[in-house]
Amino acid sequence: MECGATLVGVGDVSAALPAEIAHLNRAISIAVDRSLNARTVALLSRLQRETVKRLKEAGWRYLSIPPDSDRRKGKFISNLYELFSHKTAATCSGLGWVGKNGLVINREYGPKLSWATVLTDAPLEADPPIVISECGDCDFCVRHCPSGAIKGGKWSVAQPFNEYVSYERCRSLKGERKIFEEKPNCGLCITICPYARKNRQKNEETKLTKRL
Numbered sequence: 350m351e352c353g354a355t356l357v358g359v360g361d362v363s364a365a366l367p368a369e370i371a372h373l374n375r376a377i378s379i380a381v382d383r384s385l386n387a388r389t390v391a392l393l394s395r396l397q398r399e400t401v402k403r404l405k406e407a408g409w410r411y412l413s414i415p416p417d418s419d420r421r422k423g424k425f426i427s428n429l430y431e432l433f434s435h436k437t438a439a440t441c442s443g444l445g446w447v448g449k450n451g452l453v454i455n456r457e458y459g460p461k462l463s464w465a466t467v468l469t470d471a472p473l474e475a476d477p478p479i480v481i482s483e484c485g486d487c488d489f490c491v492r493h494c495p496s497g498a499i500k501g502g503k504w505s506v507a508q509p510f511n512e513y514v515s516y517e518r519c520r521s522l523k524g525e526r527k528i529f530e531e532k533p534n535c536g537l538c539i540t541i542c543p544y545a546r547k548n549r550q551k552n553e554e555t556k557l558t559k560r561l
């Protein structure tokens with residue numbers, strides 16, 4: 350946190366690891382506020398390097414799963430996504446649940462976070478996990494998704510691999526319904542989430558209070 354992370358948690362991920370990395374049973378889940386835009390990936394990568402440095406100095410083993418935003422670059426490291434997902438790290442660390450829009454939803458920041466993970470065999474104390482969706486009766490993202498891609502399913506740790514969003518439909522969106530032309534999708538399910546707006550309102554109130 351002192352290096353600029355928005356949130357950090359530790360999860361016991363023993364039940365979610367493939368055999369080849371079963372010894373790395375703690376996930377350090379790191380989140381950065383997406384409103385930092387272009388700096389988000391750079392900051393996440395720096396935070397991962399710092400975490401790895403400290404684990405290495407203490408003699409523990411580790412594996413960094415790079416930030417999702419690196420995925421489109423087609424790097425070799427993108428193969429690591431197949432091994433372990435940031436969503437598992439975040440939910441096991443109690444930092445959020447998988448929302449109906451298929452993204453990690455944090456109680457304070459909603460889906461407006463980018464994630465990175467470092468797996469380790471350091472015997473860190475794990476935070477209490479979140480095991481069930483807290484979307485409740487909300488269906489804003491389902492009703493307003495312009496491509497009808499969001500199916501409305503509720504996540505729980507017992508059913509972690511349901512397909513909540515048709516990514517094919519999401520990416521098929523064209524023309525004026527795309528909010529950000531440079532992005533592969535419209536992003537409405539991020540901005541519309543009440544958890545994201547709660548945080549924006551809080552930030553605006555903080556700025557206002559500072560000005561007064």
Ligand code: SF4
Nearest residue numbers: 494519534535536538
């Ligand atoms: S990005 Fe847009 S089209 Fe894709 S799931 Fe979200 S709201 Fe629907």
Ligand code: SF4
Nearest residue numbers: 448449484487490542
């Ligand atoms: S908009 Fe509502 S249903 Fe969709 S992810 Fe946010 S809280 Fe969940």
